[in-house]
Amino acid sequence: MNKIKIAVVDDHNLFRAGLVQILNQSEELEVVLEAENGQDFLQKLEGTDVDVVLLDVDMPEMNGIEVTEKLRENERQEPKIIILSMHDEDQFILHLLETGANGYLLKDTDPDELEEAINKVYKKGIYFTEFVSRVMLNKATIKTRQRSGKFFNYKTDLSERELEVLRLICEGFTTAEIADKIFLSPRTVDGHRTRIMEKLGVHNTASLVAFAIKNSLI
Known part of the structure; x- marks a missing residue:
């Protein structure tokens, strides 16, 4: 092993x-x-x-x-x-x-x-x-009360499918599990993940989840 x-x-x-x-x-x-x-x-x-x-x-x-x-x-x-x-x-x-x-x-x-x-x-x-x-959730609550137009742009920059993939990533599902849940290939899910990270300017899955919760994207 x-x-x-x-x-x-x-x-x-x-x-x-x-x-x-x-x-x-x-x-x-x-x-x-x-x-x-x-x-x-x-x-x-x-x-x-x-x-x-x-x-x-x-x-x-x-x-x-x-x-x-x-x-x-x-x-x-x-x-x-x-x-x-x-x-x-x-x-x-x-x-x-x-x-x-x-x-x-x-x-x-x-x-x-x-x-x-x-x-x-x-x-x-x-x-x-x-x-x-x-x-993270406490911070998200505070940020929601102070939300500016920037939050609206973050969310509308993501497609409905990307928001769905983001939600499942934040719930801890793997690429294969997400693909199975929403009837896509793992490669397509990885493509969505990559585009989401590029749009939000984050580096990896952990920073993606932190950003999503902090900015109330899920």
Whole structure:
């Protein structure tokens, strides 16, 4: 069985070592890269095959936000990124998801949930905890009250079919599942996804969902 290859990036040695030990106990996961800051990580990433990065935010040299932005400059959109942080401020979480993170976990997360998040991000490209989902929905409610004409343009720029595909993406369905539900080929669904992302100016599925909820598009 091919294991999911993990990179752990955190400047706290004790936390990083504990995290690596926990992850390597899983039969499905393997830590292949450790780094103490963003610059160290990007240097080590060259030539290393990594599926999912567990990324701290507050680090010297290059922080997690800068690393996320740097990785998303690559059109391949790999590897997937899960932010690990002590910050629970709404705007901070939304900013990282819109920047291109695939998931956001607080550092006191249970190990079982961490493993679940890694698996879902690897397979579906997205994982939101109940806490993060609540943050996004609360923000959407506030934004709806403050809505300007910009929201109207976002929504009318998308066709009815694209809005339907967007809704199903936000509900966590895979491309194959969406294709089956609305009687399209997976290639056509991928085409809709690509056009939606181009129209909204987002980088990946997680940032697409964050944008859609924040701007009340679903």
